[in-house]
Amino acid sequence: MVKKISVILSIVLLASMLLTACGPTETQAPVAPEVQTVVIGGTPQVVYVTVPPPDVPEPVAEAKILRQNLGYSDVPTLDPSLSTDTSSIQIVEEITVGLVRLNELTMAVEPGMAQSWDISADGLVYTMKLAEGIPWVRWNGTEVVPVQDCEGNTRNVTAHDFVYGIQRTCKAETASDYAYVLAFALAGCGDVNNGVITDVNTIGAVALDEYTLQLTFLTPAAYNLNIAGMWVSRAQPSWIIEGDDCTEARGDRWSEPGFNQSFGPYALKEWIHDSSLTIVKNPFWPGMATVPVPQIEEIVFTFLADSAAMAEYEAGNLDTVGVPLADMDRVKSDPVLSAEFYQGFNGCTYYYGINTSKPPMDNVHLRRAFSLAVDRQALIDNVTKGGQLPAQWFCRPGMTACPTPENNPDVGIKSDPVKAQEELALALADMGLTSADQIPEIVLMYNTSEGHKAIAEAIQQMWVDTLGIKVSVVNQEWAVFLDTIRGVDTPHIYRLGWCLDYPDANNWLREVFAVNGSANPDNDGDGIPDGGVSWKNDTYEQLVVDAAVEMDPAKRLEMYIQAENILVWEDCAMIPLYWYTRNTLTKPYVVRTYSLTGHEVYEKWDLTK
């Protein structure tokens, strides 16, 4: 009888312990374990049981929930093949993990789903060993659960899923905006993308076995790994996209809430379009040295305009916020807010392009005069006010193979009114003019926005003051503007910016200003650019092609320095204005990193509330 009672008692105690341990929101006050003797089948066994002390109210710790704003408009999509903007990529990077990852503080390539890799002697073939046993998961309405196949086995992320994801990005019917990045780098992707070949198995992405992936690139480029890590090369769940025996096909809708499947440190919990998106800790993420198990249970993203987000932050409903320009002075002078303020790196450059084919801007001395005459520091201090850095060249320092102002202070161009006048004199002599007011009116164009307008007007005034050249400022609506600055009617000078896709100088100097680059289009395909800066320099073209495959970092840096000097000084095809900064407020209880990559790594954050 006594035996029986002690067994029952122990079972009840064990059960109550288990039950309380399962309670999702309650955490227990630490209590000393009590030793109990349980007698099972006649043999006494010692079991450690923690018994909550009676009559002491337990402190109920709140689940760690981080509240963030993700910019004014809804996330356009969570489909890795179709994502193009920072907010889509932010979420995709949290709910999936790339083959490799960029360290958010050093921008170095680190292992992601690929735990190790071998590169062939010619630098073209990458054989990657993937992490094993990481399941696909989904939110079932109450919790995150692993995805099962038709036989009821857990579906793990395999090399086949990565091959499928890459193939889907390359396929023309997917119409992926960023397919061109893979098309330029990965063997076979370009031909599939433009429909020359329909067999997707010709693409240089092959699963050698469940967890071995082989990627074949077109050139032995230094940035191949970066491209393998981009969201367009992510594993995708073929069964929910195409359907299989036990799964209904969801096609292009597969990434929407209710259908979404993923495998990162977080999983999609809820997405009320235009209102909020919630991601929740994925309990099946095993954690890696580079992608740890998250500390924060849940992250709620809202979609608010800058000023509304600032109000929410001040009301205590957001944990971090970007500081709107209008609030900058107030934040800096407020004792509480200034302590929560952080100014850091942002991987973007703000610049003015020059249409080098449009007289009188076809004169290089005149172009240099315009660039030298801009007082970049005054512009930052009086107009943009965000602590931006005056830009001497195009590539944002911090990128691989980009010069930095500390190590290369004399690269590029610096504001210098005296030199500007000298260059102006040379230009006037070239053109056979005697004074600056004989120069026909120059047009400076920007897309309609208060911020761009203020910058354009300040610079317009600097040109009048320093050079005595009259410049008219014109604005156009965004999409109209984009058409204008890519056609033959590109105005003399126009505004644009560039932010990194991956942190390498190739993404800047080659993909933007080489012939057929983003700011230098060749619309008729004759090899001579006819829009944007409309500029071709054979030395520059050769430099950026050679630098892409140069393996010696010191030589590579030298080549890009030479290219920058051609771009901003020798030929002066563009006027670098400033390198962006980010201005952030963070509540003191948030333990965080300030990522350099353009998206945050929330699994390394914590809350100490």
Added chain:
Amino acid sequence: MIRFILQRILWTAVVLLILSLITFGLMHAVPGGPFSREKALPQQTIDILNQKYHLDDPLWKQYLNYLYDVLIPRINDKPATSLIDSYLINIKLWDKTYFRWMNFGPSYHSRSRTVNDIIREQLPVSFQLGVLAIVMALIIGMPLGVIAALKQNTVWDYLGMSMAIFGVSVPVIAMGPILVWIFGVALKWLPPSGWGAKPPYLLFFIPRDLSWAFWKHAIMPVVALGLVNSAIIARLTRASLLQVIREDYIRTARAKGLTERVVVSRHALRNALIPVVTVLGPMFAAIVTGTFVAETIFGIPGLGRYFISSITNRDYPVIMGTTLLYGMLLLLANLVVDISYAWLDPRIRYD
């Protein structure tokens, strides 16, 4: 009456057809396309996108295809997984056979959603806000106008009309942030932004939960939108009532010995309502389809922002969808207004 309504509905269809043609022509005439990006896409990628969405077809063909997709119901057997094949009405008749109607097309910007998805999820929010704002505008505006008219040139009149002028001249874009700052940031009584209802809704529009969780989000935007519109209603009611109250039949009513209350409520007010009802129609259509400014300031996930963002993004199907929806509601609201004239003034007959 029935004949009149049927005739008007037929006209509505014709007007919508013309509206669609003009909108389609205008949006394609504007420079810039849906795939213009700050980071220029290679021509090949743009070609693939144009091909996917049939933007490489001649314009007349694109327009006819659009009308075909929207107007012509079809019965087919394939599951509609593609966003290009997404129908507002999608009824399973029997195994593998579906009745489908009204495909407004995919969004070029939100690549995993369609125009139908956007309207289905965002319109109810705008509708909830709009209906509450209109009710508030009527509750405040009408009595204010009546009091001002009956006590013309007294302190009540001046007080009422100063309030109305304040309402008209302080737009939501000014009142919104002030309300947010006072009640959201400084006093912390109300959440500064957001909306308290989420799908699914009862009867497509009514929030399931009408507790404080809903109202605490609704109060500020409803007050801001309601005050501005109540000012319009108050001024109209006052002007109209002042005119009616001098009519002969009001003098007759008074001469019959009716109480002032009956004279005003039964004879004067009913006739004075005609101009008010006239503005209520378009006001209702405009507010209920979403107001860009209020939704932006208060962070409300309504349809209003899509009227603007679809144009900046050149998201052609969303431009067409939102414009036609607004057009249809406007025409229907005006039809209801016309019908209500007959009730307000028995002299008006449509036969």
